[in-house]
Amino acid sequence: MRAVCWHGVHDVRVETVPQPRILNPRDAIIQVTLTSICGSDLHLYDGYVPSMLPGDILGHEFMGRVVEVGGEVQNLEIGDRVVVPFPIACGQCYFCRHEMWSLCDNSNPKAWMAEAVYGYSPAGIYGYSHLMGGYAGGQAEYVRVPFADVGPMKVPEDVVDEQAIFLTDTLPTGYMAAENCAIKAGDTVAVWGCGPVGQFAILSAYLLGAERVIGIDTVPERLAMAREHAGAETLDYEATSVVASLKELTGGRGPDACIDAAGMEASHGGLEGLYDKVKQAVRLETGRPHALREAIQACRKGGVLSLAGVYGGVIDKVPMGAAFNKALTFKMGQTHVHKYLRPLLEHIQQGRLNPAFIITHRMSLEDAAQAYEMFKHKEDGCVKVVLQPAAYWASS
Amino acid sequence: MSDVANINGYTESQDRSDLDVTVGERLLTIVGGGALAWYGLSRRSLLGLATAAVGGYAIYRSATGHAPVREGLSLVMSPAEQPMVVEETITINKSADEVYTFFRNPENLVRLMDSVESVEVQGEGWFRWIAEPIPGAEVVWHEDIVEDRPGERIVWRVAPDADIDSHASVTFTPAPGERGVETRLRFEVYPPGGAVGAAVAGLFDSIAAKRVKQYLRHAKQLLETGEIATVEGQSSGRSDVEVECW
Ligand SMILES: NC(=O)c1ccc[n+]([C@@H]2O[C@H](COP(=O)([O-])OP(=O)(O)OC[C@H]3O[C@@H](n4cnc5c(N)ncnc54)[C@H](O)[C@@H]3O)[C@@H](O)[C@H]2O)c1
Ligand SMILES: [Zn+2]
Numbered sequence: 001m002r003a004v005c006w007h008g009v010h011d012v013r014v015e016t017v018p019q020p021r022i023l024n025p026r027d028a029i030i031q032v033t034l035t036s037i038c039g040s041d042l043h044l045y046d047g048y049v050p051s052m053l054p055g056d057i058l059g060h061e062f063m064g065r066v067v068e069v070g071g072e073v074q075n076l077e078i079g080d081r082v083v084v085p086f087p088i089a090c091g092q093c094y095f096c097r098h099e100m101w102s103l104c105d106n107s108n109p110k111a112w113m114a115e116a117v118y119g120y121s122p123a124g125i126y127g128y129s130h131l132m133g134g135y136a137g138g139q140a141e142y143v144r145v146p147f148a149d150v151g152p153m154k155v156p157e158d159v160v161d162e163q164a165i166f167l168t169d170t171l172p173t174g175y176m177a178a179e180n181c182a183i184k185a186g187d188t189v190a191v192w193g194c195g196p197v198g199q200f201a202i203l204s205a206y207l208l209g210a211e212r213v214i215g216i217d218t219v220p221e222r223l224a225m226a227r228e229h230a231g232a233e234t235l236d237y238e239a240t241s242v243v244a245s246l247k248e249l250t251g252g253r254g255p256d257a258c259i260d261a262a263g264m265e266a267s268h269g270g271l272e273g274l275y276d277k278v279k280q281a282v283r284l285e286t287g288r289p290h291a292l293r294e295a296i297q298a299c300r301k302g303g304v305l306s307l308a309g310v311y312g313g314v315i316d317k318v319p320m321g322a323a324f325n326k327a328l329t330f331k332m333g334q335t336h337v338h339k340y341l342r343p344l345l346e347h348i349q350q351g352r353l354n355p356a357f358i359i360t361h362r363m364s365l366e367d368a369a370q371a372y373e374m375f376k377h378k379e380d381g382c383v384k385v386v387l388q389p390a391a392y393w394a395s396s
Numbered sequence: 397m398s399d400v401a402n403i404n405g406y407t408e409s410q411d412r413s414d415l416d417v418t419v420g421e422r423l424l425t426i427v428g429g430g431a432l433a434w435y436g437l438s439r440r441s442l443l444g445l446a447t448a449a450v451g452g453y454a455i456y457r458s459a460t461g462h463a464p465v466r467e468g469l470s471l472v473m474s475p476a477e478q479p480m481v482v483e484e485t486i487t488i489n490k491s492a493d494e495v496y497t498f499f500r501n502p503e504n505l506v507r508l509m510d511s512v513e514s515v516e517v518q519g520e521g522w523f524r525w526i527a528e529p530i531p532g533a534e535v536v537w538h539e540d541i542v543e544d545r546p547g548e549r550i551v552w553r554v555a556p557d558a559d560i561d562s563h564a565s566v567t568f569t570p571a572p573g574e575r576g577v578e579t580r581l582r583f584e585v586y587p588p589g590g591a592v593g594a595a596v597a598g599l600f601d602s603i604a605a606k607r608v609k610q611y612l613r614h615a616k617q618l619l620e621t622g623e624i625a626t627v628e629g630q631s632s633g634r635s636d637v638e639v640e641c642w
């Protein structure tokens with residue numbers, strides 16, 4: 001089969017690799033009909049997530065049809081059309097039983113590695129480094145899905161692939177980021193990053209009752225999308241002082257909740273940006289937490305800081321004094337996707353959410369290398385790329 | 397000589413000049429578990445649980461160069477010759493009786509420990525174990541359950557004719573708030589002196605702890621999910637088989 005393989009920094013190749021097979025009784029094999037590139041994949045592409053090996057198959061946002069099931073999978077049949085949550089979860093451990101699916105105790109075969117780095121191991125994730133289990137990802141024609149009796153959700157035929165695909169990651173990630181803000185009537189939420197996650201965080205904040213949502217980015221078409229599709233007010237962080245503008249926009253109070261949807265590769269001009277770029281390049285820190293620093297500074301007293309953007313290692317100069325003395329609440333983590341699948345599918349079916357608007361590029365899986373470059377550099381107005389394996393590409 | 401650590405009866409030293417380093421001990425530090433397996437093979441000795449616990453792994457690590465092999469010999473036995481101990485704990489989301497029943501069945505133990513080939517029940521609580529820590533190097537030993545408290549504890553001990561006395565125990569303690577059972581797996585080895593003693597000691601460093609923790613994880617996965625999570629045999633853009641990186 002054809003698959004997108006990581007070979008090093010800024011080096012992904014579409015290669016012919018062996019067909020996946022069932023390895024455990026609760027596995028299924030899915031033939032991928034649609035997959036996409038996530039902002040998290042850029043952290044791998046740029047080499048900021050350790051423990052990648054050349055040849056690793058990328059991709060954790062994918063959907064498709066069941067073509068094979070293991071002996072213990074009773075809920076799926078050949079031909080079922082499913083979306084697959086990006087964290088791999090067993091459904092039976094303490095964490096799965098308490099809806100903390102991305103913290104599953106049993107799905108990381110290389111848990112010892114994550115334990116050494118993080119103290120305890122989170123769940124395995126498709127195509128997301130050996131620290132997260134070394135699972136082959138779904139930017140491929142076929143993918144092996146462990147615990148297939150727990151993760152995959154069948155999609156009704158009236159919901160098309162482009163509406164369903166983001167249930168695997170981006171949509172629940174934006175939603176959980178907003179839910180973590182514990183929004184109350186009258187609240188203002190500020191969102192750093194108007195990429196796919198930021199767009200969905202803005203929409204979800206409104207859905208959960210926010211009075212105002214302010215989106216922050218510098219890429220014009222992303223800011224335009226945040227205004228026109230998600231209904232946010234926007235700020236360009238290169239053109240204004242974000243902290244001062246937010247204060248001004250909120251009558252001097254500051255946003256009630258702040259969402260970091262930019263993550264460890266946030267950019268920043270000036271000396272601070274240079275400082276972090278250098279430190280990150282020599283791996284003295286593994287993230288450039290500009291959005292996070294700004295969000296802490298901007299947040300109102302007693303407010304909530306919700307992190308959707310991914311951090312992998314250590315970061316520098318986080319204004320802990322501001323966070324502490326303003327008594328902020330921090331919420332974060334890989335998304336507990338399983339928990340949100342059904343409620344969000346319902347939002348889509350009822351027409352309250354139509355996530356397909358973020359798609360700017362539809363390409364063949366064969367063109368993945370070009371797609372990564374374009375998404376990374378935000379060329380050609382790229383906000384989100386979906387990739388179709390050749391068989392489907394030809395037929396549509 | 398400066399002691400940097402004194403763990404479980406052996407001393408790790410930074411200054412090697414005043415150590416009594418024999419040729420055999422040096423050999424050991426190069427081949428790690430290999431010396432132990434060789435010893436087990438040539439003497440048909442019954443190294444027992446210690447081999448099962450760590451032998452194959454130490455060999456694998458030193459052969460593949462994935463783990464730092466100690467430079468020269470930095471382990472000496474302290475005169476006290478207390479047992480060397482590896483103990484690890486995991487919480488399993490099941491009842492104490494279920495976890496006990498699982499550990500009491502030797503077939504399950506074979507599934508946990510990847511270097512163990514088979515365990516046969518030989519009546520009267522005796523088990524005959526066969527392990528192959530390196531290809532072709534079969535190690536056979538007998539062991540006995542010396543303590544068996546349903547839902548609480550099991551202790552295994554190798555047969556008295558073994559060259560190296562070792563026990564293993566597993567203890568079950570209910571965790572608070574219905575969080576399952578705290579399951580504590582402990583290996584104790586009473587090493588002889590000399591090269592073999594050092595060989596055994598060499599296996600009981602952090603590598604052993606990691607390995608024992610892995611057995612517990614496998615037990616937890618089998619008990620909670622019915623299978624052991626794996627990526628072995630999956631596809632990739634590499635021609636070689638899946639190996640652990642780092
Ligand atoms: N928590 C999870 O489970 C989860 C899931 C998916 C994605 N993520 C993470 O969410 C983040 C965003 O993902 P995405 O797919 O939207 O990626 P993306 O790269 O397309 O979006 C990031 C956006 O942040 C903007 N940005 C950069 N620096 C900024 C700054 N200083 N201030 C404001 N905005 C800034 C960029 O211009 C870009 O538009 C990534 O870190 C990704 O890893 C997390
Ligand atoms: Zn993602």
Ligand SMILES: [Zn+2]
Pocket residue numbers: 089090091092093094095096097103104105106107
């Ligand atoms: Zn779980």
